[in-house]
Amino acid sequence: MPNDIQDPAEPPMGKNRVEFSANYLKREKTVSNNSTDDNCLVVKGLNLFYAKTKQALIDVNLKIPRKRVTAFIGPSGCGKSSLLRCFNRMNDLIDDCVIKGKIYLDEEDIYAKKVDVADLRRRVGMVFQKPNPFPKSVYENVAYGLRIQGINSKRVLDEVVENSLISAALWGEVKDRLHDNALGLSGGQQQRLVIARTIAVEPEVLLLDEPASALDPISTLKIEELINQLKESYTILIVTHNMQQAARVSDYTxxxxxxxxxxxxxxxxxxxxxxxxxxxxxxxxxxx
Amino acid sequence: MTPTVKNHSHHISRQFNADLEEVKKHMLEMGGLVEKQLQDAINAIADADSALGSRVIEQDSIVDAMEVSIDEECNLILARRQPAASDLRLVLAIIKTVRDLERIGDEASKIAKSGVKLSERGEFPNGVAEFRQLGNRVKKMVNMALDAFTRYDTESALSIAMEDSDVDNEYSSAMRSAINLMTDNPDLISKVLNLLWAFRALERIGDHAKNICEHVVYLVAGTDIRHEDLATVATKMRPTSD
Structure with a gap:
């Protein structure tokens, strides 16, 4: 990997400050111990154009550490959602969207020809601003990903559904209504259900695009708490307009x-x- | 990024600008009052003016009330605005500075108490001239520390902070002469002790002035230099301070 890619553990702009005080040196060290060598995603020279004329991303380089939360902030139209959507190739669905540059997931180029996009999207799950459960039961929502993989064993599905709902901090609230329609859940519950559905297929990366901006403050806190727990198992990327939220939940911004x-x-x-x-x-x- | 006095008031929310300006203004008003208290306390001893000393002691409650009210303003800003970066550092620096100012006020009223006692007993021991000299020096430190705060001037904050060790030395030498004086004239002990306590209060005020300078560096450069060797800090800061 080339060295000119921005690495959060060694911020090029912060050099003076690092040398400035012993406290900073100490802090810098504790972080670099667990992040420098293990980058989950590496973005190299990424440029993205919509309709040839409008450039949405300009030469973006960065490394995203594994099992950490990285937040993307910036004003509307700054390209943060476009960037997020590059990580699971959601932009492929947009006509005349041209992407130049490379993104590596575990050192594997996700834009290479041989990449199976469906498999990539299983490995890199995405949750949107508005909860989008399927109009099915809670159980079937979570089991959906496994069913399309051809897994139908009730024993396996029961276990995955329970574990995913527990991980998404929703099990206690829905365990007695697993076969009710998911659209009957509250907005915050629906969003956690969508997260459970995403993690049921064991992804490596979770992309969260404004996951809490349509929720009330308590549901928002539950999602934030959930992000904190999920980062033990997943690399999480979150786009948010709420800067206090970015400051609270993320390790890197x-x-x-x-x-x-x-x-x-x-x-x-x-x-x-x-x-x-x-x-x-x-x-x-x-x-x- | 280093904030400057000018761009610190460029918020989209004018109310936020006004709130920050207001609390900064109140802190400086409190600083002005504390400086005056200190000057009066020094004069109470140097001019043997017990009425002036009593007034300083009375007015300390105004300084205390200002501390409480500025803290309250800061609480409201934190709760309403959730300030970040240099705004957050400004509010924290104000909270800390106000605390140091309040302590300077307390020390000034201790000096005033010594002044009242000394003037009630008439005749002053030797050392009053030295006291006035050190007092003026410490008062200048407080004044310049607040000035560095208004101008976001880390260079001058650092050089004022470094003066504190001279103040400590002068206090030690005052203590040595006091011990000699007391050994030679045991009947002067209570008077000399009163003056010595006033010296000790000046030394403490020097420490608080140094703290304020450290808050200025924290506010402007974002680095906490408490408990660090100031000479080392100064050499490291110069290349980045412009």
Whole structure:
């Protein structure tokens, strides 16, 4: 892998600050121990165009550490959702969307010809802003992914459904109504059901696109708590407009603006002492 | 990114700008009052003015009330705005500075108490001239620390903070002369002790002024330099401070 790709553990902009004080050195070390060598996703020279004329992503380079939460923040239209959708090739579904550059998942190029996109989307699951359960029972929603893989053994399905619902912190609320229609659940429950459905197929990466912005504050906290638990097993990427949410749930934060990756650093650093004025202006609500 | 006085008030929300400006203004008003309290306390001893000393002691409650009310303002800003980055550091620096100012106020009223006692007993021991000198020096430190805060000036904050060790040395030498004086004239012991306590209060005020300077560096550079060797910090900071 080339060295010019932004690595959150060694922020190029933060060099001075790192040397500046012993405390920073200590903190820097504890993080780099568990992140530098194990990157789940690596983005290299990524450019994305819609209709040839509109460039949505401009030469994005970054490494996303495994089993950590990485948040993408930035104003509307900055390209964060476009970037997120590149990771499971959702942009393939858009006509005249052209992608240049590489994305590696476990050092494997996901845009290579031999890649099975359906399998990629199993490995890289996605949850959207609006909960989208199927109009089926709670049980069938979670079992859906396994059924289309041809797994129909009741014993296996029962176990996966229970485990996934437990992981999604929903089991206690739905265990007595597994065969009720999922559309009867509340919005927050539906969103956790969708997460359970996603993790039932054992993905490696979870892409969360504004997963809590349609939910009330309590449901939002439940989702945030869930993200915290899920990062033990999955690499999580989250797009959010709620900066306090990014500050609370993520380990790393990337600030994007007009298709550029402006600053990418540890969340604690980015929200208390960002390197660039542009980042500072955005997170503190200034007009620059 | 390093905040400057100018771009610190460029929020989209004008109310937020106004809130931050207001709390900063109140902190500086409190600073002004504390400086005056300190000056009066020093004069109470140097001019043997017990009325002035009593007034300083009375007015300490105003300083205390200001601390409480500025803290309250900061609480509201934290709760309403959830400030980030330099805004967050500004609010935290104000909370800490206000605490140091309140303690300076307490020390000033201790000095004033010594002044009242000394002037009630008439004749002053030797060392009043030295006291006035150190007092003026410490008062200047407080004044310049607050000035560095208003101007977000880390360079001058650091150099003021480094003066604190001189103040400590002068306190030690005052203590040595006091011990000699007391050994030679046992009948002066209670008077000399009163003056020595006032010296000790000045030394403490120097520490608080140094703390304020450290808050300024934290606010501007985002680095916590408490408990670090200031000379080392200064050499490391110079290349990044502009």
């Amino acid at each position: 990337a600030f994007m603006h007009m298709g550029n990756m402006v600053e990418y650093d540890q969340t604690d650093t980015l929200f208390t002492n960002p390197s660039l004025k542009q980042t500072e202006d955005y997170i503190t609500g200034r007009y620059g």
